[in-house]
Amino acid sequence: MTPRIDTEWLAELCDLPGVSGDEGRVRDRVWERVRPLAQEAWIDPLGSLVLTWNWRSGAGPRLVLAAHLDEVGLIVTGITPEGLLCFECVGGIDARILPGCPLRVGRRGIPGTVALPPIHLTPHDRRDRAADVEDLRIDIGADGTEQAQRVVSPGDRAVFASRAAPLGRLFKAKALDDRAGVVAIVAALEALPRPQLPLAVAFTVQEEIGTRGAAAVAESLGADAAVILETTTAADLPEVTGRRRVTRLGAGPALTAQDAGMIAGRSWTATLARAALEAGIPFQWKEAAAGGTDGARFQGEAAEVAVVSLPCRYLHAPCSAMDPGDLDAEARLLWVWLSRRPWKEADRA
């Protein structure tokens, strides 16, 4: 049985709020789905969901697959006398995308927007300058502090309020980074027989504020190898050429030789490339050493790490866009590769 990407489930996961440190609702939906597959499973103190099969008992290298549950977003830091919300960014957000951005705020997901004083009242020499995040406020319609306090408290998160939907032949959603990685792992697992070799799957938290969840998981698992399912930049826009594009949509999942956080393990990465070539699955190499992943944390615990990334345009924004064909290829690659375990030494050369 070949893996099947459940697009509806991907859309549902992407639309759920899960800003770093507040991943509970996403984790619950993921656990609901993978529960029938589990042998051992736990949620660690930071909130990462970990599943293992034959981890201590099995023979052979202990392999972990990892994808992160959290997404970038905003965190409410205060309420003004006018009933507007002060906030900071959680994770790396280009502040220029915020003014006018529709949001869902707090546990109840109430609608809001990032207010911006009208351009008509902005001095000419400041009209082409981005506003400072400290000067921006979330408008939820509250008339005064008290009305706002009834529904929002400092510490509440806010997420982009976009809906997952097709964009032409592409698929757009918030939080494709990294719900797409989660879905790819689950699709591969569902298509495989119960693992006979040591395997762990880690759905990590707090990646976007510095791979916090993965640091804890990597230490507690002590894996020999890790494959990180991530998203990566596709800057395949008009007038961006060559390796500045990093990756492009439609050319399959991207393998990493090196990123800003680590040099990928060559032999395990080679087995992935070989599996793709032999199965006729398209793939590409990430052409710039930009960005970092949970992989560095596993490498820091002496695991050999490979990173497989889904090319996405407009990461860390309300409408990230990916090619569904790439995600399909990514899940197939993972499935093909896993079903060939154990690899011969020659495969890893």
Added chain:
Amino acid sequence: MEERRGCVRIPRHAEIGGECGLALDGRALLRELLTAGGPSGAEGAATDLLRREWGLLADEVGGDALGNLWVCRRARGGRPAPTVAFAAHVDVIGLIVTRILPGGFLRFAPVGGLDLRSLLSREVVLFGRRPVPAVVATLPPHLTTAEGRRRIPPVDELVLDTGLPDDELAGAVRPGDRGRLAVGPADLLGGRLCGAGLDNRAGVAALHETLLALRGHDLPCDLHVVANVQEEVGLRGIGPVGRRLRPAAAVVVDVGFAAQPGAPAHLTAAAGGGPALAVGPALHEGLGALLRGEADRLGIPLQREVVAGNSSTDAWALQVAAGGVAVGLLSVPLRSMHTPGETVDYADVAHTGALLASAAQAMDPAWAGRLVTRLAGGGEEP
């Protein structure tokens, strides 16, 4: 007849007959208007909706080649009566496709004062052969510097991403097709509403409230309620309306700046504090006094906006469109104007509508007669 939620039952006035109709209530109409097309020069989807709704509430429906729409409530008994107009522009800011690029991308130019500071990563809809969703593309951080991320790119550096293959895009969208921001509407706390295009669909909704409030009431004037086009590209639609209808007095309803951090307090009115009545040289004092008097009588909160010269609204153009029109300007306070996150307090929209309904009933021949000061002779002025 079934009572739809968000609708009000219309007893038609006596002149039309005893039939009943159903019109959307003001808030429901506003929500529909916010997704009904309508950047400047392509207002058809919005005026079609209004033709249907306002047709239920008036005696006559009219329009012109530019796309302006108006309806008329005739004065009681068909006696000679002053011509009065209440106008709100129905167009919204948007964009126009200028070039199709390979890979599913498009170049575009703004229609009206699109605020580029709020455009990156926004969703838009293009009105091509079919509605085509698109996203304003942004460059990722590795291609920008920290200093570069402080700079708002000019529109000729921006592209839209439709995600369509070249042949499909060529069949769906052509240069010249219009588009607009596809954000909202969303209901905020306390009856407030957020969404791209509240400038000036909020004003149009206020006029709908006026027509609803006037159901079954006789009028001493011929009242024209106008949804005029092309305000955002330079007050172009209202002039032809003024020359066609030749109103003695007219009130323009638009949005104004609501108080918010970063906006100078003396140039704003409070959201939820009622409509703002403009005062200044280009606005008629007698008409202002009538509106203030009606607001006092009804207990409608009214704020004041001082306009030293050009209000940058249709009131400026209408004042001199047809031999001198006594114009007034009511503004619904709006936050974050010309961004996709425009917000209004619906109470201000409803109050504006109620105030105008009351004002229309006070604009009788005697009041209108005082707009022109007769000095000698038998009255040959138009």
